[in-house]
Amino acid sequence: MTQKAKPDGTIYEPVNAFPVKSFFVTMLTRDISLPDAILDLLDNCVDGILRTEAKPAASFAGYEAKMTFDKSHFMIHDNCGGIPWSLKDYAFRMGRPPDQPQQKLPMVGVYGIGMKRAIFKMGERCLISTQSGPHNYEVKISPAWIEDQVDWSLPASAGTSRMKEDGTTIYISHLNEGIANTLGDGAKAFHTELARRIAEQYAFIIAKGFKVSINGDRVEPRPTRLVLTPHERTKKAAPTISPFIYRAKIDGVDVFLAIGLTRAIPTAEEVAAEDSGTHVRYKSLSAGWTVVCNERAVLYCDRTELTGWGEDEIPRYHTQFIAISGIVEFRSNDASKLPTTTTKRGIDASSPLYLQVKSKMREGLRLFTAYTYWWKGHEAEARAMIKKGEELTFAELRSRAEKLPMRKVSRVPGGVQFKPKLPRPKTQESNLRRITFERPLGEIRAVGAYILDDAEASPSRIGEECFKRALREANK
Amino acid sequence: MKHPPYQLRPNKAIDRLLLVEILSIVREKDRSYRYYGLGGPFLEEFRLLSQHFADFPMTSLEANLQTFRRQKFHRCTKNLKLLNQTLSSFLETYTGDERAVFWLDYPDLHPERIQEFQTVLRLVGDDSIVKITLKACHDDLPDELLSRVPAFEWNVGEVCARYLAEFKAKYDAILPPTVTYDQLRRGQFPELLQNILQIAAQRTLPIGCGRAFQPLHSCFYSDHTQMYSLTGVVCRDAAAKEYQRRFANWPVRNLRWANPKRIDVPVLSVKERIFLERHLPEKRPTGRGLRRVLGYNIANGVPASQRQLLQYATFFKYYPYFAKVDVV
Numbered sequence: 150m151t152q153k154a155k156p157d158g159t160i161y162e163p164v165n166a167f168p169v170k171s172f173f174v175t176m177l178t179r180d181i182s183l184p185d186a187i188l189d190l191l192d193n194c195v196d197g198i199l200r201t202e203a204k205p206a207a208s209f210a211g212y213e214a215k216m217t218f219d220k221s222h223f224m225i226h227d228n229c230g231g232i233p234w235s236l237k238d239y240a241f242r243m244g245r246p247p248d249q250p251q252q253k254l255p256m257v258g259v260y261g262i263g264m265k266r267a268i269f270k271m272g273e274r275c276l277i278s279t280q281s282g283p284h285n286y287e288v289k290i291s292p293a294w295i296e297d298q299v300d301w302s303l304p305a306s307a308g309t310s311r312m313k314e315d316g317t318t319i320y321i322s323h324l325n326e327g328i329a330n331t332l333g334d335g336a337k338a339f340h341t342e343l344a345r346r347i348a349e350q351y352a353f354i355i356a357k358g359f360k361v362s363i364n365g366d367r368v369e370p371r372p373t374r375l376v377l378t379p380h381e382r383t384k385k386a387a388p389t390i391s392p393f394i395y396r397a398k399i400d401g402v403d404v405f406l407a408i409g410l411t412r413a414i415p416t417a418e419e420v421a422a423e424d425s426g427t428h429v430r431y432k433s434l435s436a437g438w439t440v441v442c443n444e445r446a447v448l449y450c451d452r453t454e455l456t457g458w459g460e461d462e463i464p465r466y467h468t469q470f471i472a473i474s475g476i477v478e479f480r481s482n483d484a485s486k487l488p489t490t491t492t493k494r495g496i497d498a499s500s501p502l503y504l505q506v507k508s509k510m511r512e513g514l515r516l517f518t519a520y521t522y523w524w525k526g527h528e529a530e531a532r533a534m535i536k537k538g539e540e541l542t543f544a545e546l547r548s549r550a551e552k553l554p555m556r557k558v559s560r561v562p563g564g565v566q567f568k569p570k571l572p573r574p575k576t577q578e579s580n581l582r583r584i585t586f587e588r589p590l591g592e593i594r595a596v597g598a599y600i601l602d603d604a605e606a607s608p609s610r611i612g613e614e615c616f617k618r619a620l621r622e623a624n625k
Numbered sequence: 626m627k628h629p630p631y632q633l634r635p636n637k638a639i640d641r642l643l644l645v646e647i648l649s650i651v652r653e654k655d656r657s658y659r660y661y662g663l664g665g666p667f668l669e670e671f672r673l674l675s676q677h678f679a680d681f682p683m684t685s686l687e688a689n690l691q692t693f694r695r696q697k698f699h700r701c702t703k704n705l706k707l708l709n710q711t712l713s714s715f716l717e718t719y720t721g722d723e724r725a726v727f728w729l730d731y732p733d734l735h736p737e738r739i740q741e742f743q744t745v746l747r748l749v750g751d752d753s754i755v756k757i758t759l760k761a762c763h764d765d766l767p768d769e770l771l772s773r774v775p776a777f778e779w780n781v782g783e784v785c786a787r788y789l790a791e792f793k794a795k796y797d798a799i800l801p802p803t804v805t806y807d808q809l810r811r812g813q814f815p816e817l818l819q820n821i822l823q824i825a826a827q828r829t830l831p832i833g834c835g836r837a838f839q840p841l842h843s844c845f846y847s848d849h850t851q852m853y854s855l856t857g858v859v860c861r862d863a864a865a866k867e868y869q870r871r872f873a874n875w876p877v878r879n880l881r882w883a884n885p886k887r888i889d890v891p892v893l894s895v896k897e898r899i900f901l902e903r904h905l906p907e908k909r910p911t912g913r914g915l916r917r918v919l920g921y922n923i924a925n926g927v928p929a930s931q932r933q934l935l936q937y938a939t940f941f942k943y944y945p946y947f948a949k950v951d952v953v
Contacts, residue, residue, distance in 0.1 A: 330832040337801070337820065337882070338827030344802035366803040431736050431798040590714065595690060604689050 189263035201230030210358030220333025231281030397564035408475030408513035636846035
């Protein structure tokens with residue numbers, strides 16, 4: 150409502166709160182990294198499969214997403230069903246329209262921003278070609294459209310040719326300077342990083358048959374495998390190395406949690422090398438928690454307080470716990486119920502659902518961190534036990550869990566869990582004692598060269614050899 | 626402590642002389658460089674560098690006390706400072722406030738070596754030259770070892786897959802996304818190693834940080850063990866083009882991470898070399914012309930001889946003469 154003019158002639162009119170495009174183009178894109186933006190595009194491919202299958206897909210075989218990039222373009226092409234014309238508002242508007250019905254499918258898109266944000270992150274010109282059943286159309290974004298602050302409608306036209314299969318191609322050019330450099334001169338390192346992220350975060354979907362390639366290279370999944378030693382159904386269960394498993398349905402979200410061992414506990418030497426900082430690690434660790442929401446990992450091998458490490462009497466992550474790894478899966482047909490952040494690459498730590506499940510995550514951590522303490526000093530024995538076990542993927546564990554003696558969890562209706570009775574060493578008190586002392590590096594090298602003819606030998610090997618020699622002398 | 630006879634390695638000698646050429650080009654504009662190397666007992670490259678650049682300050686880093694003492698014996702110039710120290714402990718206090726030349730000349734290949742390469746890239750001042758040499762072959766590829774065992778019951782494919790998995794786990798974060806077992810073989814491994822170093826360099830100096838590692842030259846050779854060598858310059862982004870321009874006419878340049886060049890010069894007598902040099906340099910060397918004037922094969926068959934003579938035509942300028950002398 151326009152008000153009367155004040156004495157100085159100012160007229161207080163309704164103020165303009167209409168959004169400006171630069172907010173979406175330059176500001177919103179700052180909140181997301183380039184790999185995350187590309188993963189958003191990949192999320193759309195997977196959501197497309199779920200729409201096509203119209204039910205939670207047991208297999209993703211036959212579906213694929215191909216990415217190519219160089220210093221002048223980025224392209225992603227999929228055969229995942231395309232964008233139905235009826236979903237154009239959700240797909241192309243900045244944010245989900247309020248009248249857009251939520252689809253009852255385990256998708257991850259909630260806010261209707263991912264694709265646009267990814268495009269603006271990368272470049273100024275984009276052609277989106279899509280085919281979904283009878284609908285085959287193209288939508289263009291141009292620098293002129295981005296500059297125009299008034300016109301928000303995107304030009305759409307009929308597709309120039311039919312595609313072999315329903316799907317979508319997004320071709321982005323006029324790349325922003327930093328992006329062109331990353332996808333051009335820096336492509337080798339970026340390609341490696343992107344492939345690793347996809348292999349980790351899409352491990353479940355790729356394992357179910359979805360194919361992803363980057364510049365022609367197929368991405369292989371990196372599933373976490375937990376050890377399960379043979380378990381027998383007896384009244385008094387014999388101790389076995391088996392994951393702690395928890396399953397529940399909370400507020401329409403299916404929860405499945407498994408935590409266990411991926412390998413034998415580390416030797417004292419391994420821990421010492423890691424602690425000294427001299428240990429080189431290009432190897433990725435599988436220790437920590439991976440949180441999966443509707444089949445996509447939103448957190449990978451986290452070892453912080455966010456996943457329960459270092460809080461409520463659980464020790465902080467340390468190399469001693471390198472063998473402990475856990476996975477929590479949240480699955481819901483209503484993506485807004487999932488405990489993810491808006492970028493879908495993180496956990497909403499204040500979500501009541503997540504807090505409830507986190508207490509189970511800590512319970513599992515407590516069990517397995519205690520196991521590593523019991524077996525300290527008995528590493529060889531512990532290693533032998535692990536060798537007898539099978540390494541199971543998460544999917545294999547889910548089906549194996551059906552046969553495990555699950556027990557009801559009192560506080561969560563419908564919640565069940567399997568808490569393994571982990572083996573303990575026969576003699577709790579090891580008769581082994583650690584000898585630890587520090588000497589200057591030069592002296593260690595000199596002794597190494599003298600007794601092993603190897604100045605570069607590890608300090609523990611040199612120390613052990615010295616001890617053996619002294620013991621031989623003492624026993625003479 | 627075993628040291629290879631560095632002085633009798635013609636291909637390695639060529640690699641050393643190529644570094645001298647690179648330094649000649651970069652020092653045209655600025656002579657304020659200091660050289661850091663891991664020279665071994667005979668300080669071979671230090672001697673060479675002091676012959677070419679008399680005013681070149683140099684530092685040798687040697688961890689082994691006995692080798693260090695031997696180095697003292699072989700010290701060739703006043704400009705050479707000898708330190709009984711490992712590279713990693715030296716780097717702990719290195720400030721990088723100078724133009725430096727680092728040659729990380731390793732006899733082997735470990736993840737630690739690549740991490741040291743990354744540390745050097747991170748620490749050195751702008752316009753510093755960094756060269757790394759690594760072992761570029763696997764002596765223990767299971768299928769090659771097992772092929773020598775007549776009745777071996779193992780599943781060779783499985784053993785090879787495990788070997789590849791172990792290799793991939795060791796270098797995971799700096800590996801190209803697709804690595805196959807065949808890439809570990811002698812013929813393909815230098816290329817894979819270069820990709821690993823490229824990724825390592827790009828991770829240390831990522832796009833947008835303002836500095837880059839601009840490659841200048843890469844090669845692989847085998848005197849006994851196959852080695853790979855990469856030389857580049859750490860410079861501001863804007864200066865990379867200037868380095869590309871300065872090296873544009875250098876015949877053995879590698880400015881775009883192209884596949885490394887093989888150095889495999891043939892064994893020739895002094896008489897043969899003097900004879901061939903009458904016909905060199907060639908505008909477009911192919912090895913055919915030299916084979917024709919020589920009139921006989923120096924390897925098994927004409928194509929192999931031509932290949933070797935092409936190597937000679939490419940690198941003859943850098944091929945050292947080894948001669949027997951009496952020291953009186």
